[in-house]
Amino acid sequence: MVLAEAAHADRVLVLALLAGVALGCVLLWSHASERIRAFETAMAGSVRARSGALDMQMRVAIGHLEALRQRAEFFYAEFPSPEDVPNSSLLTAFLASNLQADPQQAYSLDRLPPPYLVDQIGNVVALPLNTIVQDPALSRPDPAGWRQEAAMAVQLLPLMAVTQKVLPEARGLVYASLSGMLVVHPWVESSQAHLLPQVGSLPAFVNAAPAANPEAKPIWTLSGPSGSLPDSAVLALPLTLQGRYAGALAVDMPIAGLREVLGAVTRVDSVLLLVDEKGAVITGSSRNPDQPVPDDVSALFKDGKFVDGTVSHGIFDNHVVVVPLKHAPWRVVYIAPAGASLLPILTDMLISVGGFLAALLVVVFVARRLMLRALAVRDMAAAAEREARDAAERALSDLRAAHDELDFLNREKTRFFSLISHDLRGPFNSMMGMTQELADHAPKMKPEDVADFARSVHEMARKVFELLENLLQWSRVQMSGTPFAPTIFPMREVVGDAIRDVASAAQGKEITILDAAGDRWVLADRTMILAVLRNLLMNAVKFSHQGGVVHVTSRALGDRLEVAVTDKGVGMEPAQLDLALRGGPKASRPGTQGETGTGLGLTLVRDLVLRHGGELKLESTPGRGTIASFTVPLSHDPAETRRLLSRAAD
Template identity: 65%
Template sequence: MDDHGAEPGKAGHIWRAAAQGLAHLDRVLIAALGLGALLGAVLLWWQIDGRIHALESVLANQIRLRASAIDVQMQAAQGHLEALRQRAELFYAEYPAPAEMPQGSLLTAFLASNPGNDPALPYSLDRLPPPYLTSQIGNLIALSADDAAQQPEISRADPGAWRQEAAMMVQLLPLMAVTQKVVPEVRRLLYISRAGMVALHPWVRSDETDLLLQLATTPAFRHAGPALNPQGGPVWTLSAPDQPDRMVTLSLPLTLEGRFLGSFTLDVPLAGIREKLGSVIRTDAAMLLVDGNGHIIASSQDGPAPALLDDVLPGGLERLAGGGPLHGFNQPFTVSAALKSAPWHMVYVTPPFSLLLVAMQDVVISVLGFVASLLVLLFIVRRLMQRALKVRDQAVQAERNARAAAERALTDLRAAHDELDFLNREKTRFFSLVSHDLRGPFNSMLGMTQELADHAPRMSAEDTADFARTVHEMARKVFDLLENLLQWSRVQMSGTPFAPMVFPVRDVVGDAVRDVASAALAKDIQVLDAVGDRWVLADRTMALAILRNLLMNAVKFSHPGGVVHVTSRAQGDRLEIAVTDKGIGMEPSQLQQLLRAGPGASRPGTQGETGTGLGLTLVRDLALRHGGELRLESEPGRGTIASFTVPLSADPAETRRLAALGVE
């Protein structure tokens, strides 16, 4: 009893130990899966972080390149203004006294615009002297003395100094035209003088601009003055936002011996600078051009841009003071680059999480590519294993096929033996038929010619002619027999080359009708050609042999005075040619006998004509060479229809004409 009671307790202990082992195994498996997931997450984040830094580097390089492009444009404009200022300083160095200034045609024309020096009239170059043209040079306009006196910002010096400054400005006009050509982005060039004069390019009539009335109040002139620009450096200003065609203006003051004379100014359309910003890859990002006060000058985004950088990036320029890129999970990613020639910054701003999403997308694509490559590798290994198994199965199957092939070869050998035996019997029957058909005509010819040789001097002319016709008819029968024999043997031995060509079927039908004309005339039979103007692709010699044999049979089995028709009809891409007679026709048994392969006995015609027995056999073989077949339809006493088909073709001349029309 104790032993039996111990058995269940031992089994329960084993089951409990197994359950504990499985539970321990589950914990190890869960821990391994958790550790693998953590490691995968770390590697994935490492890849994403590296991708983010790579994107930041690419964007920073793009910002620097685009900032350099705008810098080059601004430096070129600033350099040409500096050249104009140096030319003005050189003029005063060459002609320090008003009495020494040159008197050119432009200055003369300018002074002649107000010959009486009327204080109520302005001065201008509205009428340029020859050879100057308005498209080549700008205008010089001066306020009248009365208008200049009413503006406190205008300080007109004595007449001599005023004329000296006018002479300097006249000499600057050609140089301003050159600057306009070299810097095509510039919309307008100005030199605004404190004496109430302005030189501008391109040329515009004085009464078509209100520049003189705003001369001393323009932002470019005021900001270039010593009050707002004590250092005398270049000054960049921007037109009001409400103006439809906003301009960026660069001003450079002209100061001699501490005295502010005026400012050189050029206007650049803001649209041209906006084009220099270029496009951004992401539609939710923006490329901005910001001035030193945080105002947004231009934006790459379509539509109206925000007024301040603070509206896009919290903190504005203060956050960009460090110079490096700014990014965070909940903050916009920002890269900036300062311009060297202007107090502006180029700023690239993307929404929060933007680069993170791009980096995650790239990494996910890479992971998917790796997984796809692994799957492809597994697929290739699987296919290789399947191919190895398939090779083994093919070897087994090859052995079976070899055994089956040997059996088929034995069967084919037996069939070939039977076929050779059949061909041998056919050959014997063929030679028997040929020897019989040749012996009869030759015996008759030998007897007739011997009779002529022995009794020709004593025979009448009519008997001699009758003998000659009989000999000719027998010779013709022998010739037809030999011709069909040669054609049939060549087809059987593949000795006749198949040379298809394009030709009108009417031509070969006409030749065949002429070949049987004498036989048809002897029986008063009409052969009517109704094949039409169709073109075929066939061997002309073989087609002629087919038609000649069919026509000879039709004449042979037609009653005297009958009619034989040759017709054709299209059947898809093939042409069926039929020879129809109203002769004696055939019984179904006779029709089946004629359709058998190989030469057979010939039936006599309506007037006892004999044949070779090879005609229809030859026709059937030649029709097969053209991809067709010989068809016979016959009724006793109602005639026979013999037809065959050949490939249809198009008229080459018509094809060339249509091709020429298509080319034209």
């Protein structure tokens, strides 16, 4: 009994399994059919888009030929009588090519009149009259009518040039007339115009004639080497002037250009073709080198008749899409082999089967979601902690920046006062020495000597005041960028003032200062340059030996003057030289007699020289001395300049 029930349960399970398999197959087939239809719709849409692009190019070509035809018709409407036709340089040059109307001589625009160039405009060539007489398809009007048609032809040349720019893929534009005239663009010499001898029998123009084209529609004519696909498509448009067929306008479109517009196929096993009304292939593309483009596709259709749209499904038969063109008697045909759509369908089926398996992962998914939620809470807490830490770091950074700024301002303040004390010490020492001399010996001195001492003290006080003004101005420049006030003055005067300012210190060490600065004029801030020279001379005296010599020289370097202070003192090691250029208290070292300083003098000199666009240079050899030089802009003596200008005016 138990075994029977188990067997019954097994049979029910098998039946249920078979029913499920059958239902799954039905669902999969329904899904596969839907995917096939979507594949066909997408492929048909892609082919229609490519056909539309090709059709648009043909429409543009037809539109420009229509514009050329309208221009020719408008010319005859504007000048219906040959006597009304105006002259033009192109018409005159064309008729002048056969000025005597020699029936044995052809006409041409081989020699274009100014300002026309061969790369800007085309050519007009015509057969000799004797050749016209021998060709029954051609006839030339009387001289007046011939001149009228020639005038219309040269009127087409500029418009053809514009059309060529709009249709860069076109190989050329042609107007072939029954009068044996040929208008071509781009320009070719008449001897190279290979179409001229056969102007009356060209296939494109024969097909456009009223006998073959009574409705005067645009006509497409294919040409190419025998036994291969065409390489050229000529679009011809008949031209009727004053009720008679005059010829045809044409544009030569290379097949390669049409193939580029059509585009390449994306699938290796598919082909995209452009075919004519009989099914012959004009051009096409294929990505499979073992599958060349076929010559004819009419065998794919019953009785060789085209069926526009999607012809067949792509599982057991070829997938074929046919889209007719509106502006040419051709069709775009896309062919995909049987089974081309199987791969995407099988992919979708696998996705569907995967959906069943996804149900088994629900529990894992739920557990994962819970875990992700816990991780998200943890990440949010970590992000909040990072944000708080970043805020604290930003606040600390702001505090450090504020501290650094305050520290910088404090250092600048200290530096400023150190500079003041450094540069005022020398003049005040001199003043104190002279006033001490007055205090000790005034009763014994003559009144004129006392007056002389007083004048010297007053002069030093004045210079100290000027130096103080200069230092204050330098501090403002350093702190707020206040510009300095340059003037024109002779360098010799400032050098003399600086030598007098340090004369007391130099006499104390019996040091001789030789002035060889010359009489050149400079454009600079006088008080700043005085401070520069005073500092350099004080340093030279400080580090010179008893009884030494200090030289002040200058030389012109282009538009600048280099001033150098040279001593034969103790000199500096390279490390000491680098430290002196950096400045600061550590840069200070005692002189030859123990003189002390703040180490900020060269810093002041460097900054003041930089204000003049110059550079401070130090060259030193231990035991042999130091050369300190700087540059300032050169100028001219104002009095000499005024004298020369006055002489030039006279």
